[in-house]
Amino acid sequence: MGACQGKGPDDVVGDEEVRVTVDGFVEEADDEDMADFNPDATLCKHACGKPVQPGETKRGNKFDTCCRMCAMNKGSGFHDPTCGGNTSAAPVSARKKACKAGSKCRNRTAAHLEAEAHPLDEDYAIACSMSKDVQPEPLTLRVIFDWSDSDGSGKLSRGELEASLGKIRACCGSLPEVTDEAWHHLDEDGNGVVNFGEFAAWAGPRLGLELGVAKMLGKSASLMLAASPCSVLGCPCEKFCGKEDEASDKKCKECKHKKGLHVAKVTTGEVPFPPYWNHHDGEFNELVPMTGKSVNEEFQKLLDKTYRKAYTKDRAKHNPTNPKVPKGFEVLAVKRNENKHSWQEYAFRRGDILSRDSLPEIFADVKTSMAMDEIGGDKANRLHSECNEWYLFHGTNPEAAAAICASDFKVSRAGSSTGTLYGKGLYFAESVTKADEYAKPNAEGRYAVLLCRVIGGKVKYTDEVTPDPEALVHACIEGPFDSVCGDREKTRGTYREFVLFDSEDVYVEYVIEYKRKY
Numbered sequence: 446m447g448a449c450q451g452k453g454p455d456d457v458v459g460d461e462e463v464r465v466t467v468d469g470f471v472e473e474a475d476d477e478d479m480a481d482f483n484p485d486a487t488l489c490k491h492a493c494g495k496p497v498q499p500g501e502t503k504r505g506n507k508f509d510t511c512c513r514m515c516a517m518n519k520g521s522g523f524h525d526p527t528c529g530g531n532t533s534a535a536p537v538s539a540r541k542k543a544c545k546a547g548s549k550c551r552n553r554t555a556a557h558l559e560a561e562a563h564p565l566d567e568d569y570a571i572a573c574s575m576s577k578d579v580q581p582e583p584l585t586l587r588v589i590f591d592w593s594d595s596d597g598s599g600k601l602s603r604g605e606l607e608a609s610l611g612k613i614r615a616c617c618g619s620l621p622e623v624t625d626e627a628w629h630h631l632d633e634d635g636n637g638v639v640n641f642g643e644f645a646a647w648a649g650p651r652l653g654l655e656l657g658v659a660k661m662l663g664k665s666a667s668l669m670l671a672a673s674p675c676s677v678l679g680c681p682c683e684k685f686c687g688k689e690d691e692a693s694d695k696k697c698k699e700c701k702h703k704k705g706l707h708v709a710k711v712t713t714g715e716v717p718f719p720p721y722w723n724h725h726d727g728e729f730n731e732l733v734p735m736t737g738k739s740v741n742e743e744f745q746k747l748l749d750k751t752y753r754k755a756y757t758k759d760r761a762k763h764n765p766t767n768p769k770v771p772k773g774f775e776v777l778a779v780k781r782n783e784n785k786h787s788w789q790e791y792a793f794r795r796g797d798i799l800s801r802d803s804l805p806e807i808f809a810d811v812k813t814s815m816a817m818d819e820i821g822g823d824k825a826n827r828l829h830s831e832c833n834e835w836y837l838f839h840g841t842n843p844e845a846a847a848a849i850c851a852s853d854f855k856v857s858r859a860g861s862s863t864g865t866l867y868g869k870g871l872y873f874a875e876s877v878t879k880a881d882e883y884a885k886p887n888a889e890g891r892y893a894v895l896l897c898r899v900i901g902g903k904v905k906y907t908d909e910v911t912p913d914p915e916a917l918v919h920a921c922i923e924g925p926f927d928s929v930c931g932d933r934e935k936t937r938g939t940y941r942e943f944v945l946f947d948s949e950d951v952y953v954e955y956v957i958e959y960k961r962k963y
Contacts, residue, residue, distance in 0.1 A: 487509075491519060495512070496529045497529070513525055513571070523617075525568070541560060544561040547563060548565075548588040565617075586655065593605055600923075617652050640947055642790045722781075733782075745776045757939045777891060778958040779957050779958070780956045781954065791898070798927070799831065811835040824836075833928075835875075836898065837873035838895065840879075842884065853948050866942075867931045868946070871948065872943070873944075893956055897952060898954050899943065899945060901943065907931055918946060
């Protein structure tokens with residue numbers, strides 16, 4: 446049935462054999478079908494109901510899977526035309542070459558698509574088997590997203606998603622039409638495009654595919670290596686063979702295939718949560734008070750190290766009754782945000798950027814992260830500098846802080862209180878003094894600042910006095926950049942600000958309540 450989800454043309458259901466027609470209707474098998482069926486045949490180890498491919502591995506063991514596609518996708522319901530050894534079913538189109546660019550191919554001309562096979566084509570596995578230099582890509586949400594991303598921006602417009610729906614449905618199963626209501630739900634933060642995390646949350650439950658982003662596991666990703674056999678059909682290798690702690694050791698010494706083809710299965714429900722959280726199972730979303738003298742001392746050091754006395758017009762605008770710059774800030778309480786849904790989205794996004802072919806230039810002098818390094822402790826080792834993951838501040842009030850932690854930032858509402866010098870986005874500061882300009886007290890006179898993990902990715906730097914906000918937004922939403930660094934410290938002697946245009950680039954990790962000191 447090709448690379449299609451569900452039952453193949455010779456599947457066994459219970460004690461009866463059925464045929465699934467092109468239209469998806471089930472009908473009884475005819476006598477000719479039953480004549481070919483061998484009830485004693487060994488079935489595929491992935492429990493798909495199909496007989497194994499005839500033949501032996503390099504070690505002399507008999508094959509235990511039905512076809513290449515089923516082995517590549519761990520029994521998810523995808524099969525190629527030669528499933529079970531039925532080579533007569535291989536279509537003429539199987540003579541295509543496998544496209545070297547795979548899911549990241551941007552050549553959509555009819556001539557190219559007819560000449561070369563891609564991961565969503567039913568003859569892709571066969572084409573890869575006939576190629577010496579093309580590694581097959583197992584069908585995952587990441588592969589589907591990359592194929593749909595026809596311009597290679599790393600984000601899907603509504604037009605790109607709608608254009609790829611037919612191909613996805615033919616290959617993987619049902620996806621609903623993208624109505625205005627569906628798009629509004631899909632584009633959760635309202636920035637006009639869909640990133641991989643949003644796409645995975647929408648398509649994952651409907652298609653039942655793996656994420657395909659091994660690095661989403663962060664620094665523990667290497668622990669997942671060698672946890673499963675090589676996923677290339679016919680390869681006898683049962684586990685990765687090599688020194689996993691050496692970056693140069695990229696291929697298995699046994700089968701010569703990449704490490705990535707030995708990574709254990711990772712699904713949308715298996716994103717590991719930080720080990721220091723109180724919760725790890727079930728649904729959870731709460732602010733956990735952090736107690737102990739050492740807690741306040743640690744965060745007090747962070748505020749002290751990132752304090753900088755510099756006056757801006759924004760302080761007068763947002764603090765008209767007392768526009769003076771405080772002499773310092775005193776930590777009163779700290780809460781840790783444990784939000785399962787927000788953390789999963791953030792982890793997807795981080796994995797998305799870490800899995801790029803080329804990582805961004807490192808932006809290493811972010812003062813908040815540098816201060817955390819100086820303070821030391823486990824927080825200094827949590828960030829992935831290779832994708833420009835930083836700690837940054839966002840000023841608010843205690844009530845709004847709780848609301849943001851519960852439901853995340855909304856880009857569609859951005860700019861209502863902080864301005865839009867660098868475009869309509871989410872603004873963050875490396876100095877607590879700058880973040881404090883936007884903080885408001887509650888009835889008890891307590892202010893709040895959010896300490897967030899932020900993924901800067903590829904940074905668009907600007908030191909222009911009067912930047913073009915539309916150009917900056919375009920560079921990040923439709924262009925190759927992920928964030929903006931506006932350097933007013935250089936041009937005005939004040940502060941640098943960091944602007945994000947996707948809420949999934951941010952995870953609020955701590956809420957710090959404090960008071961101003963004059």
